[in-house]
Structures are given as C-alpha cells and as structure tokens.
Amino acid sequence: MQSQVARLILVSFxxxxxxxxxxxxxxxxxxxxxxxxxxLRRIEPPAPDATADQLEDQADxxxxxxxxxxSLEYFRAALAKKPNNAQILNKMGIVELQxxxxxxxxxxxxxxxxxxxxxADAYNNLGVVYYELKKxxxxxxxxxxxxxxxxxxxxxxxxxxxxxxxxxEFEKSxxxxxxxxxxxxxxxxxxxxxxxxxxxxxxxxxxxxxxxVARLYAKMGLAERSLQYLxxxxxxxxxxxxxxxxxxxxxxxxxxxxxxxxxxxxxxxIPSSQD
Numbered sequence: 001m002q003s004q005v006a007r008l009i010l011v012s013f014x015x016x017x018x019x020x021x022x023x024x025x026x027x028x029x030x031x032x033x034x035x036x037x038x039x040l041r042r043i044e045p046p047a048p049d050a051t052a053d054q055l056e057d058q059a060d061x062x063x064x065x066x067x068x069x070x071s072l073e074y075f076r077a078a079l080a081k082k083p084n085n086a087q088i089l090n091k092m093g094i095v096e097l098q099x100x101x102x103x104x105x106x107x108x109x110x111x112x113x114x115x116x117x118x119x120a121d122a123y124n125n126l127g128v129v130y131y132e133l134k135k136x137x138x139x140x141x142x143x144x145x146x147x148x149x150x151x152x153x154x155x156x157x158x159x160x161x162x163x164x165x166x167x168x169e170f171e172k173s174x175x176x177x178x179x180x181x182x183x184x185x186x187x188x189x190x191x192x193x194x195x196x197x198x199x200x201x202x203x204x205x206x207x208x209x210x211x212x213v214a215r216l217y218a219k220m221g222l223a224e225r226s227l228q229y230l231x232x233x234x235x236x237x238x239x240x241x242x243x244x245x246x247x248x249x250x251x252x253x254x255x256x257x258x259x260x261x262x263x264x265x266x267x268x269x270i271p272s273s274q275d
Contacts, residue, residue, distance in 0.1 A: 052081035055081065072095050072096075086122070087110075088124050093122070096108060120150040120153070157176050157179045165205075174212055198208065210228070215249045217252065219249040221252065
C-alpha cells in the first residue's frame with residue numbers, strides 16, 4: 001500500500017513538472033516592466049526650412065489651443081533663427097507661466113528685460129510670477145515699473161490692484177482698480193476668466209473684493225454690472241453690506257428698482273433693514 005502511494009506521488013510529480021516549468025517561464029514574462037511608448041505628437045516637429053516668423057505664428061496658434069509643450073518647441077525653434085528676440089522670449093515666458101513653471105518663466109522675462117529695458121509687458125509678466133509666488137511686494141515693484149514704461153494699460157493697473165488687495169491695502173487697491181476701470185470698463189469681465197485677479201485667502205476677503213468692484217461700477221453708472229457684483233458680495237456674506245445704504249457711490253443705484261429687489265431678497269448675509 002505504501003509503495004502504491006509512493007508511486008502515485010512520483011507520477012503526479014513527474015506529470016506536474018512541465019506545468020511548473022511553464023509557470024516558471026511565464027512568470028518573468030508577465031512581470032516584465034515594459035516602458036510605455038512615447039506619447040504621440042499632436043503635430044509634426046518644426047520644419048528646418050521654416051522661417052522664424054512662420055515658426056512663431058505656429059507657436060502662437062498652438063498656445064491658443066493650449067498645446068503648451070508643442071508651442072514651446074516651436075518658440076524655441078523660432079528663437080534659434082532669431083537669437084535674443086525679446087518678443088519670442090516673452091511669449092515663451094508666458095507659456096511657462098501658464099504651465100506654472102515659474103522659475104523658467106522668471107528667467108525668460110528677466111532675459112527680455114536685459115535685452116530691451118523698455119519692454120513693459122515683460123516687467124508686468126515678471127510681476128505676475130512674483131504674484132503667483134505670493135511675493136506681493138516684489139510683484140508691486142514690477143507692476144509699477146511696467147506702468148512707468150506704459151501707463152495706459154488697464155491690465156497693469158488691474159494686476160497692481162490685485163496685489164494691493166492681496167496685501168489688504170484696500171485704499172491703494174481701490175485707486176488702482178478705479179484707474180483700470182477708467183481705461184477699460186470691461187477689464188473685470190476679462191480678468192475673471194483669463195487674467196490675474198486678487199488672491200483672496202478667505203471668503204470674507206472675496207466678499208469685500210466683490211463689494212469694492214460693485215462700488216466702482218456704481219460710481220461709473222454701470223448699474224447692471226454693479227448689481228451683479230453686489231449680489232456676489234451678498235451671497236458670500238459680506239458683513240458690512242449695510243454700507244450700501246450709506247456709500248455715496250451707490251446713490252443712483254439705490255433708486256433702481258432692481259436694487260430694491262436685490263435687497264429685499266434676503267439672501268445670506270443681507271441685513272433685515274436699512275438700519
């Protein structure tokens with residue numbers, strides 16, 4: 001009986017050897033670390049015979065499509081044909097800024113300024129780098145330098161105002177925002193989607209920001225936009241909303257039926273009366 005069991009075990013082992021060998025051979029293949037293929041290019045690489053202008057135009061299109069790596073590759077190819085071109089370097093810096101490569105963006109903007117000290121956009125863009133890094137004093141310095149070079153840019157004033165607001169220097173912020181609005185009444189509509197807006201660390205600061213913008217629009221007589229931002233301030237619980245009945249900038253708006261409707265809506269944060 002014992003010999004029969006021994007023979008069965010031996011037969012089972014012999015029969016199982018090929019299977020074990022197959023598993024042993026298969027396992028390494030299944031656990032091989034296969035390097036994934038490189039990502040497919042969205043477009044062809046820059047043509048060697050393309051002109052610098054053609055390469056720059058293509059890079060601009062790619063940047064507009066948010067194809068940032070390809071855009072940078074074309075800008076670099078254009079720069080190789082036009083070394084030390086301030087415009088191309090500034091555009092490269094913008095792409096780096098858009099992709100949050102702040103160190104690279106800073107180098108590009110600084111290089112632009114070394115090449116052309118009068119390049120106002122580069123000063124402004126360098127300010128944006130410092131602003132994104134929350135170094136507001138340096139951001140303000142470069143925004144002011146940009147304004148020294150070109151003082152009719154609503155965007156520069158808007159960026160300066162955002163930096164002051166982030167530092168809670170509200171009076172300076174209001175003055176800069178007012179100048180931005182004077183130059184471009186649509187500035188807030190654009191920057192709310194694509195530009196630099198104030199970095200607001202708390203809901204209370206956000207609410208105050210919207211109230212300030214509402215007050216500026218009211219002063220300019222743009223009732224609809226003022227009401228839009230006033231509603232935001234109310235929804236965000238602006239604690240001093242009762243000032244809307246006292247601030248002189250809202251004197252005309254208070255006569256608008258839409259103002260009465262808004263204040264009667266009793267949204268979160270709204271006072272129960274004018275008192």
